[in-house]
Amino acid sequence: MTKNTILIFVTILLSLAACFCPAWLSLVLVNAMTFIMFALDKGLAIKGERRIPERWLLVYSLFFGWLGGLIAQHLFRHKTRKQPFKSLFYLTILLDCIAVILYLSRGALLH
Template sequence: MTKNTIFIFVTILLSLATFFWPVWLCLVLVNAITFTLFALDKGLAIKGGRRIPERWLLIYSLFFGWLGGLIAQQLFRHKTHKQPFKSLFYLTILLDCIAVILYLSRGALLH
């Protein structure tokens, strides 16, 4: 994902935020926390300190924090090649997209 793609995606999200600001505020907070966790984990990896468990990175990513995690991965070059983390991380993105599609369809896709 290029920086331009991320910029366009974030711009679209922020423009939609004016309509649903309480939801977007929660999304911004969870993405900021996820970004911070990835950044802290990278710093701990460099220093050789006790690391943040991968399950916590994945849990925060699953709760719609994956954009913050994705930006942190690219910015800090952290956990971009490690398997199975990479596959599980992309699975959180897929599951969140499915959840949003089901929510927006109001269950019509399930009938």
């Protein structure tokens, strides 16, 4: 099995587990998966091997995994200067914050 196959398998298992967990545990799992994906991508970049597509890093960041991605970016110094990835990554944070505000306001901000 290649590393990418293992990564896909683990990602699917953790995604399924997150669907049946309490919200806080789902957040922990999504952030852990995002952190691991950034770490693996950095390792693959160093070795010059095939990388994890940026769209997957952004998708996991969009589904509230941005904190794990942000920590991994700063810890591994990975994807901190690359544009447009950096702008899209910060857009995922903004969209998640807007979603939380709308959820907590229960639509009161839309009236």
